[in-house]
Amino acid sequence: MNSSIVVEDLHFAYNKGEEVLKGISLVFDRRSTAIIGQNGAGKTTFAKLLKGLLKPDSGSISIKGIDTKNTTAAGLSRHIGLIFQNPNDQIFKSNVLDEVMFGPLNIMKEEKRARDLALGALEKVGLVNELEQNPYDLTLSQRKLIAIASVLAMDTEIVIFDEPTIAQDHRGKEMIKGIIRELVGMGKLVLTIMHDMDFVAETFERTIVFSQGQVALDGSTREVFTQEELLKKAGLERPHVTRLGAKLGCSHTFLTAEEFVSFAKKSDHRGG
């Protein structure tokens, strides 16, 4: 069975006795998926487990049929890419091109092709003109984009973004949204950890809510954002436009401004 990611009753603790993940079972399919949850809910930990950087204490994770316990993170890296929450933890080379080429060079050992992939990825994030720069001379938002590019360059079938929009302005966010959509369009499995609810509502089909190391909610993004009470219990707020609709007394759960506008226009027609 190759159904990309299967997680069964996953438990994990950094320190004995303090379980961070308390029994998570999930199957991921090709729907673009967001994982949301309060600070400390265990989202990053979960991503590192999927990536094979951490190994389950009990339960199992299978990536394209491979149990992460039976392989190394390096071995998994041709199938699954993770963009770290903090780009400073991911970047270690002293120029942008080397950084982005590092992954592809490792998995395909062919310099020319690695270089092309790296340049393509840097093009996507708008950094082709900074090839020779030291990443640490660039801004945090640019470093986050380098981190994204260096995973895109590996062209993996599964891509996990941990907080991709950190430090990004509107343009940066739109660019990242575009990249996520493009990856999904190419048939890749994209998982994104996010705190920006508006972005989640606009971008993802499926949303999973983590709360204190467990899955509190899992469903289509619209279903999930309808559950006001459960979200509140998990410490989360709904997207702005969803709250606006609810405050106005609409029974429909809006996810985007466009939805709301076309609804408002329609009822205007009816009213007037």
Next chain:
Amino acid sequence: METLSLYVDRDSPVHRVDPISKLLYILAATAIPIILPSLLTAAVVLAISVALLLLGRTFRRVIPLISVIVFVLLTILIIQGLFRAGNVTPLFQLGSLIFYREGLLYAVRISLRVINIMLAFAILILTTKPSDLFETLVRKGLSPRIGYVLSSVLQIIPQMQNTVGTITDAQRSRGMETEGSLAVRLRAFIPLIGPVVMSSLTQTRERSIALEVRGFSAKGKKSFLNEEIQEPYHRFIRWGLLLSIILALVWRVAA
């Protein structure tokens, strides 16, 4: 912040004693058995140190240390017992090996001294937070720069370990094998050196900026984060320790 230290966080009477007294205790535990070189003195000091470690509930932490020392000292005991130059009185025989009284006594004396010094240091190290120790020393006139260097040395190793962990994760995330056989790990180690050094330099620069922003090299008298705790009994302990050293000297001269 994580530091490389053996400090055991407990609440005990020994923990509450100030670092200067503990330093004086090291001095006393080293000097007195030398001034009065009888086995009895050494044994008494040993008993006191063990009692203090037990009182500080840190005795279990010195067991590994003691076992290493005992192993080393055993070899001294055997060699001195067999071959020391002044050996004349045979004590017992193991097969064809004859152990002599003089050599064994000498070895026991040396061993007790070493153990005493080690245990006295262990009391200081296990029951004093390094930062408290350095703060006290700076209060007593040690230059804050040296105090800072000393405390950062203790932080550097765990910090480097963290950096190595972070960079290794970044590398294996992107396809570089770092796990497995020794050869693989060795090969992974070399590419680590550059980034670790770079990142340490960056951290150092950031830290020095942070220090300067807070006026680290400002002239003038500095205040301290923690109030100096001056219990009356601290003074009592210090004088007691000094007095016992002096008494030992007097005893030695008089006898």
